[in-house]
Amino acid sequence: MKATCWMGTKHVEVTEVPDPQILNDRDCIVKISSTAICGSDLHLYNGFVPLMEKGDVLGHEFMGEVVDVGRAVRSVQVGNRVVVPFPIACGHCAACLTEQYSLCENSNPNAHIAAKMMGHSPAGIFGYSHLTGGFAGGQAEYARVPFADVGPLKVPDALTDEQVLFLSDILPTGYMGAEMCGIKPGDTVAVWGCGPVGLFAIASAYLLGAERVIAIDRIRYRLDMARIRTGAITLNYDEVDSVPDALTELTGGRGPDHCIDAVGMEGHGHGAMYAYDRFKQMSKMQFDRPIALREAIMSCANGGTVSVIGVYAGFIDGFPMGSVMNRSLRIVAGQCHVHRYMQPLLEHIEAGRIDPTMVITHRLPLEKAALGYDLFLNRRDHCEKVVLHA
Amino acid sequence: MATRPAGEAYHPQFVRQQGEGLAMALGLFSLALGAAQVAAPGVMSRLVGASPTPRRRTTMRSVGLRELANGFAILTQPRQASWLWSRLAGDAVDLALLARVTTDRRNSKGRAIAASAAVLGVAALDYMAANQLTVGESARRDIPVSDRLASTERRVARSVTIHKDRADVEAAWAARSPRPPYLDDGATVHFNEAPGDRGTEVQVRYRYRPKAGMLGASALMVARDDPSQRIRDDLRRFKQELEIGEVLVSDASLTRGAHPARPHARAM
Numbered sequence: 001m002k003a004t005c006w007m008g009t010k011h012v013e014v015t016e017v018p019d020p021q022i023l024n025d026r027d028c029i030v031k032i033s034s035t036a037i038c039g040s041d042l043h044l045y046n047g048f049v050p051l052m053e054k055g056d057v058l059g060h061e062f063m064g065e066v067v068d069v070g071r072a073v074r075s076v077q078v079g080n081r082v083v084v085p086f087p088i089a090c091g092h093c094a095a096c097l098t099e100q101y102s103l104c105e106n107s108n109p110n111a112h113i114a115a116k117m118m119g120h121s122p123a124g125i126f127g128y129s130h131l132t133g134g135f136a137g138g139q140a141e142y143a144r145v146p147f148a149d150v151g152p153l154k155v156p157d158a159l160t161d162e163q164v165l166f167l168s169d170i171l172p173t174g175y176m177g178a179e180m181c182g183i184k185p186g187d188t189v190a191v192w193g194c195g196p197v198g199l200f201a202i203a204s205a206y207l208l209g210a211e212r213v214i215a216i217d218r219i220r221y222r223l224d225m226a227r228i229r230t231g232a233i234t235l236n237y238d239e240v241d242s243v244p245d246a247l248t249e250l251t252g253g254r255g256p257d258h259c260i261d262a263v264g265m266e267g268h269g270h271g272a273m274y275a276y277d278r279f280k281q282m283s284k285m286q287f288d289r290p291i292a293l294r295e296a297i298m299s300c301a302n303g304g305t306v307s308v309i310g311v312y313a314g315f316i317d318g319f320p321m322g323s324v325m326n327r328s329l330r331i332v333a334g335q336c337h338v339h340r341y342m343q344p345l346l347e348h349i350e351a352g353r354i355d356p357t358m359v360i361t362h363r364l365p366l367e368k369a370a371l372g373y374d375l376f377l378n379r380r381d382h383c384e385k386v387v388l389h390a
Numbered sequence: 391m392a393t394r395p396a397g398e399a400y401h402p403q404f405v406r407q408q409g410e411g412l413a414m415a416l417g418l419f420s421l422a423l424g425a426a427q428v429a430a431p432g433v434m435s436r437l438v439g440a441s442p443t444p445r446r447r448t449t450m451r452s453v454g455l456r457e458l459a460n461g462f463a464i465l466t467q468p469r470q471a472s473w474l475w476s477r478l479a480g481d482a483v484d485l486a487l488l489a490r491v492t493t494d495r496r497n498s499k500g501r502a503i504a505a506s507a508a509v510l511g512v513a514a515l516d517y518m519a520a521n522q523l524t525v526g527e528s529a530r531r532d533i534p535v536s537d538r539l540a541s542t543e544r545r546v547a548r549s550v551t552i553h554k555d556r557a558d559v560e561a562a563w564a565a566r567s568p569r570p571p572y573l574d575d576g577a578t579v580h581f582n583e584a585p586g587d588r589g590t591e592v593q594v595r596y597r598y599r600p601k602a603g604m605l606g607a608s609a610l611m612v613a614r615d616d617p618s619q620r621i622r623d624d625l626r627r628f629k630q631e632l633e634i635g636e637v638l639v640s641d642a643s644l645t646r647g648a649h650p651a652r653p654h655a656r657a658m
Contacts, residue, residue, distance in 0.1 A: 003652065020653040023639050053642075055650030072635070092633045094553045094588055106630045109643035112622060124640065127651070134642025134651040144653065146638055 003057045003140035004369040009047035010377075012370050017057065020136060020144035025072035028148035030084060034161040035062035035138050037372050037386045038169060039195050040311045043265060044129065045373055048281075048288075049313050051113065051130040059139025060086035060126040061168040063161060064390075066152070073148045082152035084145050085338035086169045088124040088135065091150035095123075102335040107146065108133045117314070122335060139369055141390060153342045156350075162387060163349055166196075166356040170385075172341035174200025174262070175207075177309035180332040181258035183208045188251055190214045190299060191232070192292040193262035194222035196359040196385045197309060201260050202230040203354055210258075214250060216243060218268070221382045229358045237269075244299040255301035264310025267291030273318065280317060290316040297323050297331075308333035359385040366390060409522025413470050416477065416519055419512070420461025427454025439501030440491045449487065456480055474520035481513035543599045546618040550625040553589040554632050556581055562632055563592070570624050572596055572617065592628070594621050 003017045020029055038061055043049050063083040066076050076082060088108075089101040096104050104123035108114060111121035114131050124146075127137015136143065145152060155164045174197045183189065189205045191198050194217035205213045215226035216235045223234040233250070240246040248255050265288035268274065277289040296306050297320050306329060324331065348354045361384040364372050372386040427434050431450035432442035440446055460480060463473040488509065491502040552559050560581055573579070577596040584591045598617050630637045642651045 005650075005652065018653045018655045020641075023641075023644070024636055026634070026636070053648060053650045055652055057641075057650075057652045090630075090634045090638070092553070093629075094551070097553065106634055107638055109638060109640045111626060112619065124638075130642055130651065133640045134649075135640045136652045144641075147634075 001141040002366055003136070004059060004366070005054075006044060006052055006056045006058055007054055010045060012045065012058065012373055014367050014369050017136075017140070020142050022068060022070045023144065024146055025070040026147050026149060027070040028066050028073055028076055028145050028152065029068040030062070030064045030082065030138075030143050030145055030152070031067045031390075032062050032064040032138055032141055032143060033390050034064070034165050035059050035140075035366070035388050036165060036168075036170075037061075037139070037369070037376050037388070039197060039376075040128070040264070041373070042377050043311060043313065045377060046266065048265060049129050049131070050117075053130065053134075056127070056129070056134075057136040057140055058127045059137035059143075060128055061165065061170065062126075062138030062143060063155070063165050063168060064143075066148075067142070069148060075149045076152055076154070080152075080154050081157065083155055083164050083167045083342070084126075084138065084143070084152050085167075085172075085342060086125055086128075087122075087335060087338060088126065088133070088146050089150050089339060090147050096150070099337060099340045101337040101339040103337075110134060125335075139366070139388060141366070151339065153346070155346065159349065160357075161389075162357045162360060164346065164356075165387065166200075166359075167338075167342050167345055167349075169336070169338065170196050170359075171200050171345055171354070171356050172338045173197050173309050173336040174202075175204040175341055175345060176334070176336045177201040177260045177262060177307050178204035178208050178210075180307040180309075180334070181205070181208075181260065181305045183210050183258060185209045186211045187257040188212045188214070189258045189260065190216060190235075190247055190256035190296070191260045191262055192216045192296055193264075193310065194219070194226045194234075195262065198260075198262035199226060199230055199359055199384075200356075201262050201309065202226060202232045205258075205260070206230065207348070207353065214247065214256060219379055222379075222384065225359075225384060243295045247299045251301070255299050256304065257301050258305045258307065259296035259300045261292050261296050261306065261308045261310045263292035265289060265312045267293070267310075269295075277317070288312045288314055288316050290319065294318065294320055297329065300327075300329055303328045305330045305332060309336070311335075360387055362386040364388055409519050410470070412515060412519040413464055413474060413523060416474065416512070416515060417461045417464035420457045420464065420477065422461075424454045424457030424459075424461055427451065427457060429454075437501065438488060438491060438505035439498035439503075440494075453480075453484065453487070471520050471523035474516055474523065478513055478516040478520060481509050481516060484509050485513075543597055546596045546598070546621065547593055548596075548618055548621045548625055549591055549593040550622075550629050551584050551588055551591050552629045552632050556583055556590040559590040559592060559632065563628070566628070572621055572624075577621070592625060594625065596621060 001019050002014050004012055004014050007013050041058055066078050066080045066082060087102040089096050089104040090106040093105040102123050107124035108121045110130055110133050114121035124133030124135055126135050178201050187210050189210045191201050194215050202213045202215055213232045214235055215232040216237055217223050218236055218238040223236055226232045227234050235246055237243050267289045269291035274291060281289055300306055362375055366388045369388055375381055375383040376386050427450050431447040434450050435442040435446045460477045464470055485506060488502050488506045492499050577594050580593045582591040596617055627637050641653055642649050
């Protein structure tokens with residue numbers, strides 16, 4: 001089958017690889033109809049995530065038709081149309097039983113490596129380095145999906161692929177980012193990053209009762225998308241001296257009640273702090289550039305919440321812990337527990353309360369994945385989200 | 391029978407472990423420094439501000455031999471604390487030698503002073519490490535003889551929590567076939583109810599004496615043949631077998647060694 005393989009920094013190729021097989025009794029094999037490139041794939045593309053190997057199959061946002069099932073699979077059958085969540089969850093450990101699916105205790109065969117780097121291991125993930133298990137990903141024609149009874153969501157034929165594909169990752173991620181804030185009616189929320197996850201976080205914040213949402217980015221077309229598609233107020237950080245100051249003025253001197261970091265480890269900024277972060281990253285002294293996170297903390301109103309859904313890999317420097325501790329800030333973070341949100345969000349989609357297709361700007365055949373990465377990374381052609389079709 | 395809750399800190403060992411880490415660093419440093427002093431005594435003399443007369447070179451080589459011996463001893467011998475105190479004594483000798491260098495007007499005072507400062511810094515670390523290891527050893531004196539470890543013997547404990555009732559877990563453990571090999575090497579297994587309905591804690595305790603002291607133990611860890619790693623991997627497998635009925639494999643974990651995360655050919 002054809003699959004998008006990581007070949008090195010800024011180098012992906014669609015090549016022939018063997019078809020996947022059933023390896024565990026609870027597996028199923030999905031013939032993929034649509035798949036997408038995620039913002040977090042760009043961290044892999046740019047070489048910032050450790051433990052990648054040449055030839056790894058990428059991709060963790062995918063859906064399609066079940067074509068084979070293992071002996072112990074009960075609730076999906078051959079022929080079902082399913083969307084597959086990106087974290088792999090067994091359904092029977094303490095984490096899964098408390099709906100913390102991205103913390104599954106049994107789904108990372110390389111748990112010992114992740115535990116050394118992070119303290120304990122989170123769940124395995126499709127196509128996201130050997131740190132999360134070394135599973136082949138879904139930017140391919142077929143994928144082997146472990147724990148078929150737990151993950152894949154059956155979706156109605158009445159909805160198109162593009163309407164449901166993002167239930168695999170970015171829509172629940174944006175939603176969880178907003179939900180973690182604990183939004184009360186009348187609250188103001190600020191969102192860093194107008195990529196697809198940021199847009200879904202904004203839309204979710206309104207859905208959850210926010211009165212005003214401020215979207216922060218520097219790319220004109222993305223700010224326009226935020227304003228037009230979600231109704232957010234926009235803030236271009238290239239046009240202000242200080243984002244915290246600007247946010248303070250937009251909120252009567254208080255600051256936003258909640259701040260969502262939908263940017264993560266490849267933050268961009270200006271000035272000395274950004275130069276410092278880039279230097280440390282290049283000299284391998286620091287994995288991540290927490291520009292947006294620092295700003296979110298400094299901007300947040302006293303007693304507010306900073307919700308982190310942007311992906312980080314390792315350690316950061318210059319973290320304003322004094323601001324957090326002295327002002328009663330709450331920091332909540334996590335890889336999305338997708339399984340928890342898929343059904344409720346499907347209902348929102350069916351009822352028309354949210355339209356996930358609003359982020360799609362490019363549709364390409366799978367063979368053109370390398371072009372897709374380039375468009376997405378460099379924001380060419382007003383690219384917001386690339387969907388690859390089989 | 392009272393069993394210790396899983397994870398109770400081996401507190402007397404904790405201080406010792408810190409000392410061991412520092413000791414390893416100092417041992418390696420001694421080896422590196424000693425090698426340089428023996429191989430290039432002229433360069434090293436100039437580095438500390440002394441002109442490299444033949445007599446100075448000989449002195450430098452002797453110092454280097456002493457460093458090498460110390461470094462080697464720290465890394466491979468039991469009773470590390472004594473070797474670290476010995477290293478500290480060597481630092482005192484070095485300081486005396488450097489003092490002689492500064493008084494001789496022919497030499498570069500600045501470099502000698504800088505070198506003395508460096509030696510003082512390392513001496514402080516020697517003192518810390520020697521202390522930590524000595525504390526670890528004296529704490530051991532309170533432990534009954536039967537529990538006392540020989541110097542390079544390492545004590546390992548690894549735990550896992552399984553979301554099943556204790557009776558089921560103990561029965562499943564007893565029924566394991568083949569028996570985990572470390573049980574035949576003197577490891578013991580202990581079970582406890584986990585607090586708050588989390589299931590059962592399983593802890594394996596194991597002692598082993600790595601060959602070639604600390605260097606040997608570190609090499610094992612790098613090669614992932616470290617007993618603690620094997621026990622942990624085995625416990626994770628046991629947990630999966632109980633909770634989900636099988637051990638999950640990934641495309642990359644199917645084979646030992648580096649393998650890209652992609653499906654294997656049908657030959658599997």
